[in-house]
Amino acid sequence: MIFLITGCFPQTEELLHRPFYILHAKRGVLFPKPTTLQAEGRLTLFDVEENVILFSEKRELIPLSTFLNDWIKGLRGFEEGMSGTAYLFFENIEQEYRETVVRISDPYIDPIKGTVSFNTLSHEGYFPFHEIEMKDVMVFLTLPRKEI
Amino acid sequence: MKKALFLTIFAFSFFLPLEAKQARGPVFILHARRGSILPLKDPSLAKLIMNQVDQTVPFVYSHPTRRVGVEKISKFLQRWQSGKKLEYDRDPPDAYLLFYDEKNRDNTQLFIELLDMEFEEEIGVLIFKIRSLTDQPLEKRLTGEMTLFVDCFPFCL
Numbered sequence: 001m002i003f004l005i006t007g008c009f010p011q012t013e014e015l016l017h018r019p020f021y022i023l024h025a026k027r028g029v030l031f032p033k034p035t036t037l038q039a040e041g042r043l044t045l046f047d048v049e050e051n052v053i054l055f056s057e058k059r060e061l062i063p064l065s066t067f068l069n070d071w072i073k074g075l076r077g078f079e080e081g082m083s084g085t086a087y088l089f090f091e092n093i094e095q096e097y098r099e100t101v102v103r104i105s106d107p108y109i110d111p112i113k114g115t116v117s118f119n120t121l122s123h124e125g126y127f128p129f130h131e132i133e134m135k136d137v138m139v140f141l142t143l144p145r146k147e148i
Numbered sequence: 149m150k151k152a153l154f155l156t157i158f159a160f161s162f163f164l165p166l167e168a169k170q171a172r173g174p175v176f177i178l179h180a181r182r183g184s185i186l187p188l189k190d191p192s193l194a195k196l197i198m199n200q201v202d203q204t205v206p207f208v209y210s211h212p213t214r215r216v217g218v219e220k221i222s223k224f225l226q227r228w229q230s231g232k233k234l235e236y237d238r239d240p241p242d243a244y245l246l247f248y249d250e251k252n253r254d255n256t257q258l259f260i261e262l263l264d265m266e267f268e269e270e271i272g273v274l275i276f277k278i279r280s281l282t283d284q285p286l287e288k289r290l291t292g293e294m295t296l297f298v299d300c301f302p303f304c305l
Contacts (some may be wrong), residue, residue: 061248
């Protein structure tokens with residue numbers, strides 16, 4: 001049997017015990033802030049799909065704007081100002097599939113550019129990171145949301 | 149005694165493949181920007197048409213440990229073809245279809261079986277013949293984004 005996995009993350013406590021959200025964007029950029037030894041940075045996603053997929057015992061499609069608004073304002077089980085772990089799969093400029101993990105927080109929607117941005121922090125074992133241009137970005141995001 | 153042993157083995161031979169199927173496989177998540185459901189003559193059957201389907205298919209692998217990953221849709225299609233030769237005619241994959249209903253501002257869900265599939269690669273359209281697994285009739289629908297969660301194939305990662 002041929003294994004056809006393009007990328008795969010091993011089990012983590014977060015992936016095991018928490019519901020997670022899947023965001024898909026046509027493009028993205030991950031770049032470090034120059035002053036912080038590349039541990040902190042910014043992730044910007046372009047042309048994000050309109051709905052976020054919630055994967056838990058309950059599966060749902062949540063409009064992206066509702067999901068981000070709840071996160072920003074701490075509504076519907078989210079806590080204000082919380083951060084989550086994002087497992088990113090993407091195609092790099094050499095057209096190779098890659099993956100990385102970052103902590104993300106402070107979502108910001110730019111309605112003019114149509115982008116969604118986050119502050120990022122390198123995840124243990126995955127830092128420091130450098131600027132990465134990404135195509136076809138799949139984000140598996142765990143957030144500590146309370147049951148509602 | 150021998151008869152009891154034989155009956156036990158016989159009973160397990162029926163239950164074991166199902167258990168194994170449920171425990172082994174990932175859930176593949178197909179997502180399309182637009183979709184439609186077109187009922188066929190038999191009210192339990194319909195065509196599911198997924199337009200502008202994503203070229204990357206995420207999967208979630210829950211047993212024995214949870215892992216996540218992605219694969220190209222071409223690889224997913226190869227997987228389907230291999231599975232079809234082995235088992236799909238007898239035991240089609242189950243799936244859970246979700247789409248967001250703008251009018252009601254809520255999710256609509258359908259539990260279905262995937263009977264057949266065609267992929268028109270040039271235009272990015274995936275077409276399934278589906279059967280409802282509930283009493284819910286398969287009505288004509290035109291939707292925005294839709295997501296199909298396909299349960300484990302007979303052989304999995």
